[in-house]
Amino acid sequence: MPTTTGPESTRRPVIVTVDDDPSVSRAVARDLRRRYGEDHRIVRAESGPSALEALREMKLRGEPVAVLLADHRMPEMNGIEFLEAAMDIYPQARRVLLTAYADTGAAIDAINVVDLDNYLLKPWDPPEEKLYPVLDSLLKAWQATDPPEVHEIKVVGHRWSARSSEVREFLARNQVPYRWYSVTEAEGRHLLAAAGEDGERLPVVITPDGGALVEPSNEEVAQRVGLSTTPAADFYDLIVIGGGPAGLGAAVYGASEGLRTVLIERTATGGQAGQSSRIENYLGFPDGVSGAQLAGRARRQAVKFGAEILTAREVTGFEVCGSARTVRFADGSVIAAHTVILATGVAYRQLTAPGMEELIGCGIFYGSALTETVGCAGQDVYIVGGANSAGQAAVFLSRGAKSVTMLVRGDSLTASMSHYLIQQVEADPMITVRTHTEVVAAHGEDHLERLTLRDTTTGDTEEVDAQWLFVFIGAVPMTDWLDGVVVRDDHGFILAGPDLGEAGQRAGGWPLERPPHHLETSVPGVFVAGDVRSESAKRVASAVGEGSMAVMFVHRYLDKL
Template identity: 55%
Template sequence: MNRPILLAVDDDINVLEAVVQDLRRQYGSTYRVVRAASGQAALDTLQQLKAREEAVALLLSDQRMPGMSGVEFLEKARSFYPHAKRVLLTAYADTEAAIQAINTARIHYYLTKPWDPPEEKLYPVLDDLLQDWNAGYQPKFDGIRVIGHRWSLKDHQLRSFLSRNHVPYRWLDAAASDDAQQLLKERSLDPEALPVVLFADGSALVDPEQEVLAARVGLRTQPAQDFYDMVVVGAGPAGLAAAVYGASEGLKTLVIEPDAPGGQAGSSSKIENYLGFPAGITGADLGRRAHMQCVRFGAEFLTQRAMSVRADGQYRFVSLADGREVSSHVVLLATGVQYRKLEIPGCLDLTGRGVYYGAALVEAAACKDEEVFIVGGANSAGQAALHFAKFAQKVTMLVRGSSLEASMSKYLIDEIEKTPNIVVEPNTQVIEALGNEHLEALKVRGPEGESCRPAGSLFVFIGAAPGTEWLPDSILRDDKGFVYSGMDLSTADPKTSAKFKVQWKQERPPFLLESSVPGVFVAGDVRHGSIKRAASAVGEGSIAVQFAHQYLASF
């Protein structure tokens, strides 16, 4: 396969040569650098590259060019390579046009001239963009294949696990793909025993347990050592932030996560109000970037499930699903929340077979030209609706309240109103899910009474629960399971406050994010009273590390 292409466009030959030289010096070993002296010439080049089925990773265009401006070129280039990263090169006087182009041409970044030194002003920006592009780039495939049934819960869970851990794979539907049947026959595999994971070396895993699959695809499932300064349970935004700050400040840090970095936020199809990302960012990309940052500073990740936490003197122990224990001085609980289940007839049996919780992005392509139903009216539901609208013929949002205004950000409401194939039905709720092998219809109650709607996919966003049943009674929680911390321990309900006064043996009061067990901290959505936003979770995760330092200094 040819190397992916970086295309530089500028009518000033001297500037174009400088851009090309800088690009080749940094990226020449991985990418091919191609040049064009005008917007029209660049479009002709893209047309030829498209005909040859070559990959284009980046378009870097000057704004002021005769005949066709940079913004016009980048907007037209989207029809050839919609996934290429688009960067506008501007003079200081053109920055307003560049900012407008973020919305019109969907550019990903703009740079002002001059960009010297490139090590500071050019390469960091392009590195970031190219990492994003590579995360979604699928070259000629010769890797993992998954064969399963679309309407299988196990198949859905397996694909979701691989996708959220950024493990490249190709999925084949056993019921619709001749290639799938041929591969099963060639490898003498039972077509009834699915899902199956096929590897390039000829080996296969049939309906594997998650820990077994994790180890096989290269994820760490055993800790490298028995003791750490800090163990973080959960790799959502709060846990990842804590890992970045802990590891960067010299703490031996272990992150325990059973699924994938990113947590619930990792399933968000697009987050547009997160600081520093004017064009928005997917939850998966946010999790991937943060994971890379953690690893860079030396944090260790473990694909395991935490089963319990206990204290013994100065040490805190976390038991794992495989029976092992890891010890540390500090434990941070950052397990986040899980979507609440829809308690209606038929829903449980059809989970993973047409009924999904969260955005379930691995199912998006399968919804092409279908009608998708979404239950919920908060931001996560709005983000999912906009994402599925790119694939589905129609997206219907079933909202229990009278409108979206009370629960959804204004920018999402505006985007939904501008998207013609999204329909919002207020004062409406699902009362039954119908189907045999998979979801076939929904019984809905609305302002005009009950009706039955044909449906193949239902995505549920109806609030979240903390899932903290695995924690010991010594870690005090509210009646919904959220963990008390700091001053909330002494100002909670009388029963909980009384337990805390008996249990807390320290002369000092608990730190702001410290639970009822000294040295066990809590951050993010799982904390009682937290603000359910990715940015606030990141803030709490970073702050918790400072309290951890103070706790360690008290030894």
């Protein structure tokens, strides 16, 4: 196995020496350590395969390798074969062949085969004359050309890979720093080679410790990047389901008031609001604030007060067990609490036009997908929708796109967009609003290439070239898992308080003598806040307010237990 000599450091440039003769290997490492050990890490190996294994591990950990020094005559894999294979992992590393006088012809040939930088004759004594001058020159050349290694998370994928896009969005929305590498670029291919992958399975997520996750789930990624996915306890005072503005507001107020609080989020805190490029009508931010900034601050605030936040955990079931309210996860595990606040928010309604489903993540995105906006630079972008989220995306994308076209089914934007945002859209010369227009088909092989549009007043259709389509069309509550437990309206939104009315009676009636609290659902001790509530305002400020108000009712409920 490869051996490290000198003090451990994963940030000092590495010099690798490979020789199958243990005594020679130790001698080379000794001379290298004596001259370069203070500023470099010396790694020695006694076979080409073991050295390649070490190089792959170092590549995945983001360690810089400056020089590869390999003996020519080695069994199983000779020095030239090793250096040729090493080029796929560390193409910038300087390559040196150690050879006997009889093999100088092979060394000269290797200059063309593996772009050899130099060869050294054995023995190299004295090193001050025959070894160090050569390496000094190579190290200087390497320092001038080698790019800095990246020590954050690396994501290797394809531009038009739906899952690659989802993983990038998951990391970005959870504010986990990462670096993106396309498989079409040299460094992306080098990382895949280090991970032992050929690019058929994407994405590959490489963590700072050198681990490689191939086609990982969000939960697998969350566990490896330090996001909490496992509850610390079995029972809480309050479970908040959903990490949008309403859920974060509930977590902040619940934890700050001494309740043992856990928030469960299936993707990333912030919800739909967290994807907004700029929110300008939220109280206290006259210059606006991005959804990601607002969500990040709220998350830190909740954690500061002691709330526990679980990420990438999907809730699939809910049961009432006496005074306990039990929540079931997709993996079958459960946690329980005295009270629950449902703040699951809504999802964007999906277009059912032919070709749309096949191209999701490959040019078609629901929501803003801010990680994809760099690729929109200089491109024609289409946006479906006429509410605030669509307007915010249009204004944001117009800064870099060649053009932005908003496709709106209605007569104008006034029915669903705030006045201040309409003014911004109308004043932006890069944005065009097409009313009475809908998408009836999407076309493309591995990514979006064209759209078929229809004028809803005349029925006329036209085909336009398009590589980017962002969809913001209405809201669908994700409440099917509550069927038969909590009363919902005809559209799936949760009824609460006085809105329960006859629907609550049809579901079996309110079981207590007291009337339900304002945000209390048909199940006592279970409250609802934010966009998932029937007839809610669908605004960030109102969602935060409902989250905090729900905690007030939680206290009233707990006082009666």
